[in-house]
Amino acid sequence: MINKITILPGLDKRGLREKFDQITLAAGETISIVGPTGSGKTAFITDIELLAQGDTSTRRRLLVNGQVPGDDIRSNPSLKPIAMITQNTKCFADVSTEEFLGIHARARGIQNDMVVYETIDLANKFTGEKIEKDNKVTVLSGGQTRSLLVADAILIGAAPVILLDEIENAGIFKREVVRMIQDTGKIVVFVTHDPVIALLTQKRIIMENGAVKRIIHRSDLEVKAAHNLLELDTRVDIIRERLRAGKMITKELTAVNFA
Amino acid sequence: MKLLVIAGPPSAGKTALVKQIVRRLQGEMRIAFLKIDVVKAFEDIELRKEFNIMTRKWYSGDLCPDHAGVMIMADAIEWAASNYSDLLIIESAGLCLRCSPYLNQGLGVVVLSSISGIHTPEKMGAMVSLADIAIVTKIDLISQAEREVMIQKIKEVHPGVILMETNALQGTSLHHLYALIKDSPDIEEENLSLKGNPPLGTCTICIGKKEIGWKHHFGIIQKLDGQTAEYLYRGE
Incomplete structure (x- = not known):
């Protein structure tokens, strides 16, 4: 069983060593990875997914429960403790959804x-x-594929560590996803540009130039801000769904005051 | 001298993989490289330019590329050994799925692209089932679930294979491969043979007769409908 993942520093884009000693992610923790496009967010979670051992472009190393993971857990999906949702919205396998999930379930034992x-x-x-x-x-x-892959990560991947790369871009119900996987005792890492998701997590890892720049622990004030933002987000969602369903906006927007 | 035979369909990422291996092992081994291809190949020039290692290429032309490989592999081994190489890498043309170019010694590596389709491992026959190591490339292009589905398919074809996944352009997660190459025993040149059974040899089509139909040919043993000799391999 995984209770913590430790990330040891690698190199930034100029080849300089990252300025942290180690980052530990513990079971039950939610983390977001934020930063501008190209700052190394996806590379960071890919390192976790591959359980990098200095053999990825960032040269980071990962420990599982404080130990160097063996080759078997790196390459055998049935032993892999990590499920990852990438930004891919396409599957190339020429099989039905039922068959695809069936093979994946076999792969995961x-x-x-x-x-x-x-x-x-x-x-x-x-x-x-x-x-x-x-x-x-x-x-x-694209949205259906990502929904399927998220559900697959939760039920078939069923891993103690879940990595999600920009789920807000998929046109899927992101709050539904967040609700499903929070409070499950898992380590959940979101790469995100979405302020709601970023504020829903306990820790924010800030990326810049391929390196971890800072780690911020969510403040009490931010917890309150998150609740306000959630309410706002819910209202935006209602409007979005009305528009998607081909309906007209009648009074929602006229009654809203964003100031 | 150690031997590494790399097979896989065109554009699977064989050369990108070779580059990672050379980049990593060049400091500790003298490396020679042979590319076998049918019509055109650039890998020898590319690798010589980039790494300044000994390279050769060989075009099979009218000959079947696997057949050509069998014939010239011994020459290549002699060439590499006489130039004091520690490692000879042979990259196959990777076209025909009937044969596999792996030998009874050294390491046989099959390279498969993760976007090549779910049925590819089954279709590639001996190229997969006789490999020591299977390397799935381009893993950054598909989802984790689909990667695992691909791996499962390869395992179902060849349960004993050592599997690795990589983004060959970046060379991710290949430490295990480098270790396997370094630990592989030196080859004994006088005892080299093919792992798999090659297909049957000559027929009148093989030697260039172009007329169609049974009456113009002999040595051909399979009809669209009809009997095949019992002792022949018929696929699957």
Whole structure:
């Protein structure tokens, strides 16, 4: 069982060593990775996913429960303690959704056949257009694909560490996703540009020039700000869904005062 | 001298992988490289320019590239050994999926692109099932779930293979491969043979007769409908 992941410093884009001794992520913790485009956010979570041992472009090293992980957990999916949702919105495998999830469940060593259908049901909670089990994964839309992959990470990946790369870009119900995976005792890492997601996490890792620049612990004031922002976000969501459903805006926007 | 035979379809990332291996091991080993291809290859020039190692290429032209490989591999080993190489890397053309170029000694590596399709490991036959190591490339282009589905498919074809995933352009997660190369025993040149069975040799088409139909040919043993000799391998 994983109770902590330790990240040891690597090199920034100029080849200079990062200015931290180690970063420890503990079970039950939520973390966001923020910073401008190209600052190394995706590379940071990719290092975690690959359990980098100085053999990625950043030269970072990872420890699992304080130990160097073995080659087997790096290369055998059934032992891998990490599920990652990348920004990919495309699958190339020419198989149905049911088959795809079935093979993945086998790869992860899961015996229960029902997990395939549970995953499709969960995915359909995150997306507008329903995914059918017979749909080929190659024809799913970007949002459907990401919904499916998020559900897959939760139920089939079922890993103690979940990494999510910019889920807000997928056109899926992000609060639904956040609600599903918070408070599950997992280590959850979000790469995000979304202020709501960033403020919902306990720690923010700030990236710059390929390196970790700072780590900020969320303040009490920010917790309050997060609640206000959530309320605002919910209202924006209602408007978004009305527009997506082809409806007209009647009084929501006229009654809103953002000042 | 150690031997590394690398196979895989065109554009899978074989050369990108070779570059990572050379970059990493060049300081401790004298490396020679041979590329076998059919029509055109640039890898020898690229690698010589970038790393200043000994390189050769060989075009099979009208000959089947795997057949050509079998014939000239011994020459290449002699060339590399006489130039005091510590490691010879042979990159195959990677076209025909009937044969595999791996030998009974050294390491055989198959390179597969993660976007090449889910059925590719099964379709690649001996090129996958006789490899010592399978390396899945371009993993930055697909989701983790799809990567794991691909790995599962390879394992189902070849349960004993050592699997690795990489972004070959960056050379991620290849430490294990470098260690396996360094630890592989030196080859004994007099005892080298192919791991797999090559296909049957000559027929009238092989020697260049172009007329179609059974009456113009002999040595051909399979019809679209009809009998095949019992002792022949028929796929699957």
